Structure formats: structure tokens, C-alpha cells
Amino acid sequence: MSVPGFEQTLRAAVPQVLGAVVRRYGDFDRCEDAVQEALLAAARQWPAEGVPADPKAWLITVAARRRVEDLRSETARRRREETVATALPEPGPVPSVDDSLSLLFLCCHPALSPSSQVALTLRAVGGLSTAEIARALLVPEPTVGQRISRAKQRIRAAGARFTTAGRLDEVLGVLYLIFNEGYTASSGPALHRVELSTEAIRLTRQLPVEGEVAGLLALMLLTDARRPARTRPDGGLVPLAEQDRSRWDRALIAEGVELITATLATAVIGPYQVQAAIAALHAEAPAAADTDWPQILRLYDLLAALTPGPMVTLNRTVALAMVEGPGAGLAELGDPAPDEHHRVTAVRAHLLEMAGRADAARAQYSAAAERTLSVPEKLYLRDRASDLGRGGVGGPGA
Structure with a gap:
């Protein structure tokens, strides 16, 4: 593919495009099919014609048209095209609202098993391929494909609404996994998939930042602060003890430390907060030799009791x-x-x-x-x- 940033542009747009189409037309399964067709159209047209000025709007428009065509085709088969198709919403203006968070909660619907929630979210919100999800979850690729297919069917059968009502614990767990895959890719030539870790942080910021949400956000910020020092010029990994700490992002560290300090003083303690406290101890040590390992060990003892x-x-x-x-x-x-x-x-x-x-x-x-x-x-x-x-x-x- 000769278009610079082509794959990154598509991956970043997928959750917003899918969210917009699901909000307008419902039926997650069919809307995802329409979005996939829009992505195929982009793969055919953009290399020859160039990436549009607004890729998200282009993809939403094309996906919406595909979904309308599909609905009208279904209506024709039922001999009700003229009556029903006229009531179908046309693609219309591209919405300004970002539906990624609502899409995330939909993917974490209570009708789905935890494994299906994770797989579907990584596909719909994280933009990972089935093969990438399989590597991240350490399960066979056909198993991931089956989980995603069953998840979409269950959402359809449950008549799930497009809303942010859902189970927060599962949402946080999925965001944690997406961040980790972005921070340390499970496979491939690059250590980081920055678009994934960035998206996980962005979505976490949209949740009420308190308790375990604050703990997870602090953990992400403190961890992501080390990213600039984690690779050598040849792309090789630099372990924590050998990193040039002057390259750590001090603004992220300051935000993360302030957040976890305030949260630990006010909230019921949870595993994300403990992990953030551990990350803060690493971040605040001027050098590897100054790390407070006895305190870190005590925190890991606590973490093992909370979530072994x-x-x-x-x-x-x-x-x-x-x-x-x-x-x-x-x-x-x-x-x-x-x-x-x-x-x-x-x-x-x-x-x-x-x-x-x-x-x-x-x-x-x-x-x-x-x-x-x-x-x-x-x-x-x-x-x-x-x-x-x-x-x-x-x-x-x-």
C-alpha cells in the first residue's frame, strides 16, 4: 500500500465510523458488515485517488449507503420496499459526536461472556484483526473468530441498546488489555502500537475519573510515560533498569502521580490503583538503583491478594x-x-x-x-x- 499512514488512518477511524452507523441504523452485526465494505472500498480507491480530506466522514457516508442498500434489499424481498424504504434514514450529514465510548459499552454487554467482550471490543473499538486478537489473547485464531461471530449474534438477539449503561469492571478490563497490546505488542516488528495505547487512554478519560477508573488512568499515564526510552535506534527493547530516565515524559508522570495520590486517599482500594502505585514508585526513582523495592514487594503482596x-x-x-x-x-x-x-x-x-x-x-x-x-x-x-x-x-x- 503506497498511501502514507493508510493502515493507521483506517484503524483510528473504525470505532468512530462503526459507532456512528450503529447509532443511526442499529443492528451491530449488519452495520459492521457495512463498515467492512466501506473499508474495502477505501482500500481500492484511496491508493489511486488519495486519502480524502475527512477520512472518517468518507467512511461513514459509504458505510451508511451500504447499510441503506442492504435494508432496502431486505425490504424488497419481503415485498414491502416502497412502504418501508421511504422511512429509512438517508445517510445525511456526518455526526460530530464520537460514539466510540458508547460502542465500547455495547461490546461489553452483559449478554456476552468476558472472553467475547474482550474479543469484540478489540475488533470493533481497537481495530485489531482476528489474528492479532488471537495472539494477544493466546488462543487459536478460529476460536477468536467464533467468539466475535457469536458475540454479534447475541447482541442482536438481546436487542442491545446503544448506550453507555453497562458493566464498568468489564469495560475497564477491556481498556486495560487494549492499552497493554498498544504498549507492548504481542507480535510484529514494532514494540508499540501507539494508536491502541492512545485510544485506550482517550476512552478511559471519558469515564468518570474516580476510584478504579482513576487508578487505571494513572497506571496508563505512568506506564506510557516510559515509552520514549523503551527502544533502541534499531527497534530493540530497552529494559526498565537500563532506560535513560531523562527521556521519560515528566508531564505524564506528574499527572499520573497526582491522580493516584488523590485517589488512594479517597477511594476504596482496587487492583488498578495498586498497580498505579507500583508504577509511581518506579517513575519517581531518580535511577534504577534508587527504586523502593521493599515497598513494591509489599504492594505486589496486596495485589496478589486482590487479584491473583x-x-x-x-x-x-x-x-x-x-x-x-x-x-x-x-x-x-x-x-x-x-x-x-x-x-x-x-x-x-x-x-x-x-x-x-x-x-x-x-x-x-x-x-x-x-x-x-x-x-x-x-x-x-x-x-x-x-x-x-x-x-x-x-x-x-x-
């Missing part, structure tokens, strides 16, 4: 090793497993390196490099495997 899970356990293991030494962390990890996540293998490699066991660390770095689908992570892990003994101690976190 494999990634919480892994991160707590790193904190434990920084407080009590690499031997304690290695004891927590246990022996390598052939099917373990590459980040577990990378942490084991890092702790072995800290313990001075270079050969064992090199083998684990190489194993982790083979398992990751992220090119920047692969570059970093291979470099650690080949450069042991020639530089400072790195780390798996970023």
Missing part, C-alpha cells in the same frame, strides 16, 4: 529477587517448563544472570527469544544471550 494471577506472581517474583536476592526469586520460579510463557523464561534468565550463572542464563535467554513473537523482544533477548559478561545487568521489565 500468573503475571502478578511473576512480577512479585522479580520484586522478591530485588529485595532478598536472585536465589529467592529462582526458588519461587521453580524449574523450567517446556510450555511456559516466554516472559517467565526471560525472568529466569535475568535472575540467573544476577546470580552469576552466565551459561544457564544464556540458555534461558535463547529459549525465551525463540518463544516470543515480538521482534523487539527477540532482538533484546538474543543480545543478552550473546553479550553476557560485556555489559551491565539488564532486566525483563520495561
